[in-house]
Amino acid sequence: MRIIVCIKQVPDTAEVRINPETGTLIREGVPSIINPLDMHAIEAGLQIKEKIGGKVTVISMGPPQAESALREAVAMGADEAVLITDKTFAGSDTWATSYALSMAIKKIGADIIICGKQAIDGDTAQVGPETAEFLNIPHISYVRKIENIEKDLIKVQRLMDEGYDIVESSLPVLITVIKELNEPRLPSLKGKMAAKKAVIQKWSAQDIGVSENDAGIKGSPTQVKNVFTPQARNDRKILEGTPEQQVDALIMELRGLKCL
Numbered sequence: 001m002r003i004i005v006c007i008k009q010v011p012d013t014a015e016v017r018i019n020p021e022t023g024t025l026i027r028e029g030v031p032s033i034i035n036p037l038d039m040h041a042i043e044a045g046l047q048i049k050e051k052i053g054g055k056v057t058v059i060s061m062g063p064p065q066a067e068s069a070l071r072e073a074v075a076m077g078a079d080e081a082v083l084i085t086d087k088t089f090a091g092s093d094t095w096a097t098s099y100a101l102s103m104a105i106k107k108i109g110a111d112i113i114i115c116g117k118q119a120i121d122g123d124t125a126q127v128g129p130e131t132a133e134f135l136n137i138p139h140i141s142y143v144r145k146i147e148n149i150e151k152d153l154i155k156v157q158r159l160m161d162e163g164y165d166i167v168e169s170s171l172p173v174l175i176t177v178i179k180e181l182n183e184p185r186l187p188s189l190k191g192k193m194a195a196k197k198a199v200i201q202k203w204s205a206q207d208i209g210v211s212e213n214d215a216g217i218k219g220s221p222t223q224v225k226n227v228f229t230p231q232a233r234n235d236r237k238i239l240e241g242t243p244e245q246q247v248d249a250l251i252m253e254l255r256g257l258k259c260l
Contacts, residue, residue, distance in 0.1 A: 010035045153169070
């Protein structure tokens with residue numbers, strides 16, 4: 001079984017600051033971590049390997065320093081790691097990022113691709129499904145449990161608003177996972193030693209067949225114009241009393257604001 005896990009190195013949200021002049025995230029001096037939901041994706045890949053055999057390859061697209069995230073994945077038990085890194089990728093939106101990942105996955109070959117539901121720095125939840133579309137394979141989002149997996153079939157529980165669906169899919173398939181799926185393991189001492197010696201493959205845009213027009217800002221149909229901290233509001237009012245009293249009070253408030 002060829003298992004690929006896509007991960008992203010993100011700034012630790014506890015340390016995130018915004019440049020008031022440019023409106024962009026200040027990444028200098030901010031510690032980086034593996035996107036928390038991607039840790040559950042790594043664990044899912046390792047559990048599949050332990051159950052039915054196979055090989056776990058972890059890939060990430062980012063600057064050279066993202067290598068540390070890949071080494072952490074190797075320390076957890078991944079067999080190999082690939083870093084897609086190139087100045088051409090700078091400024092990529094979810095579309096361009098998904099395209100680059102899909103091209104790298106095509107080069108490796110995969111039966112199952114696993115991603116975290118979303119990244120904490122962008123919160124779009126788009127990269128996983130978009131990657132599947134570029135690969136022209138089925139995808140299942142919000143996976144909370146993997147019920148069964150065989151040579152050419154996977155059966156999972158997909159979280160919904162009022163419970164869950166049971167979904168089956170042929171392979172290859174891409175799934176995005178949520179934190180309820182598992183508890184990520186801690187790296188073992190043996191794993192940490194292996195991670196230090198591991199050779200992290202580094203692929204450029206040319207290595208995976210991505211042109212300049214399909215990467216970075218040129219290949220991105222969307223752009224982030226501004227990032228800002230929402231202004232704190234202190235005009236909130238709590239309505240108390242019975243439900244009927246609260247409804248009456250709300251009507252009076254709306255009338256006072258001339259909303260009714």
